[in-house]
Amino acid sequence: MFTDHLTVKLIAGKGGNGVVAWRREKYLPKGGPYGGNGGAGGAVTLKASEHLISLDSLRNRRQIKAPKGSDGGTAKRAGQKGRDLTIEVPCGTLIRDSETHALLEDLSSHGDTWTACIPGRGGRGNATFVTPTNRAPNICTRGKPGQERTVILELKTIADIGLIGFPNAGKSSLLRALSRSDAKVGAYPFTTLHPNIGFMEFEDYLRAAIADVPGIIEKASENKGLGLDFLRHIERTEILLFVLDAGGVDGRDPMSDFSILKKELYAYDKKLLSRPKIIALNKADLEEAHEHISAFKKAFPDEKIFVISTSSEEGLKALKDALHSAYLTLHPPKERCLI
Numbered sequence: 001m002f003t004d005h006l007t008v009k010l011i012a013g014k015g016g017n018g019v020v021a022w023r024r025e026k027y028l029p030k031g032g033p034y035g036g037n038g039g040a041g042g043a044v045t046l047k048a049s050e051h052l053i054s055l056d057s058l059r060n061r062r063q064i065k066a067p068k069g070s071d072g073g074t075a076k077r078a079g080q081k082g083r084d085l086t087i088e089v090p091c092g093t094l095i096r097d098s099e100t101h102a103l104l105e106d107l108s109s110h111g112d113t114w115t116a117c118i119p120g121r122g123g124r125g126n127a128t129f130v131t132p133t134n135r136a137p138n139i140c141t142r143g144k145p146g147q148e149r150t151v152i153l154e155l156k157t158i159a160d161i162g163l164i165g166f167p168n169a170g171k172s173s174l175l176r177a178l179s180r181s182d183a184k185v186g187a188y189p190f191t192t193l194h195p196n197i198g199f200m201e202f203e204d205y206l207r208a209a210i211a212d213v214p215g216i217i218e219k220a221s222e223n224k225g226l227g228l229d230f231l232r233h234i235e236r237t238e239i240l241l242f243v244l245d246a247g248g249v250d251g252r253d254p255m256s257d258f259s260i261l262k263k264e265l266y267a268y269d270k271k272l273l274s275r276p277k278i279i280a281l282n283k284a285d286l287e288e289a290h291e292h293i294s295a296f297k298k299a300f301p302d303e304k305i306f307v308i309s310t311s312s313e314e315g316l317k318a319l320k321d322a323l324h325s326a327y328l329t330l331h332p333p334k335e336r337c338l339i
Contacts, residue, residue, distance in 0.1 A: 013041025
């Protein structure tokens with residue numbers, strides 16, 4: 001199961017209690033107060049990790065609590081501090097307040113951290129209450145509770161290239177052909193029910209993350225079909241790769257599909273269409289494809305169009321070269337110093 005949205009309550013550790021104790025030794029009849037302070041509780045921190053692709057590890061954890069601090073001891077011994085709790089989440093996780101939905105933090109890069117809950121302070125032992133006028137205090141304080149916060153975790157997949165197209169257009173097959181992904185494929189709509197991530201390696205050893213975003217349908221921007229659940233995963237892709245069915249399977253028309261896809265992306269976020277985009281007319285090996293391809297190129301002469309077939313591997317090399325070029329444009333190689 002792919003989890004990209006959940007609500008969780010985070011609780012920092014409670015501080016340990018201070019204690020009342022007295023120093024009693026044979027030759028110290030007036031040893032005085034000897035109670036130590038309690039230890040502070042553990043903090044709760046969220047950390048972005050590139051090794052995770054979803055929030056599945058937190059799916060069944062509605063409340064996460066850090067360990068509490070230990071109570072103080074005799075001989076003015078302080079209690080042990082509670083262990084800080086670090087929760088790993090995928091890169092691209094947004095953290096929002098559960099009540100106001102205000103954005104608290106955006107963990108977009110590997111290693112980014114955010115302290116969600118501050119731990120409670122430890123209580124004071126009676127040794128800390130000694131004053132010139134009160135040499136034998138018989139009081140202590142309890143540890144403070146840790147901070148509690150209920151947050152919404154929302155994942156927006158981060159990828160260099162996003163595959164966009166209608167169900168059964170061949171996106172999963174193309175992802176498998178371009179990368180080492182084992183995405184499920186099948187000749188029926190909505191084979192893909194969650195975003196799949198693969199990594200495409202180029203001849204110069206560069207590597208780009210490529211995401212297969214589940215099929216978008218008409219009125220997806222109005223939350224129809226998979227709708228908004230997965231449209232947000234397109235927000236952080238740098239290059240848009242439209243995968244269209246040129247074979248006319250199930251009566252599809254690539255020109256109409258392309259227009260609908262652009263309309264839905266514009267309705268969701270008009271900035272998306274300003275990003276570099278490449279069009280892959282898939283299923284070119286089918287008999288009906290030639291007519292659709294010819295009409296499409298006439299209708300959209302200014303677009304970068306590549307005719308491909310994932311089954312016969314036609315045009316895949318040219319498409320990969322174009323993706324490589326687009327990637328280098330956005331991420332130019334750094335100048336190297338020669339010594």
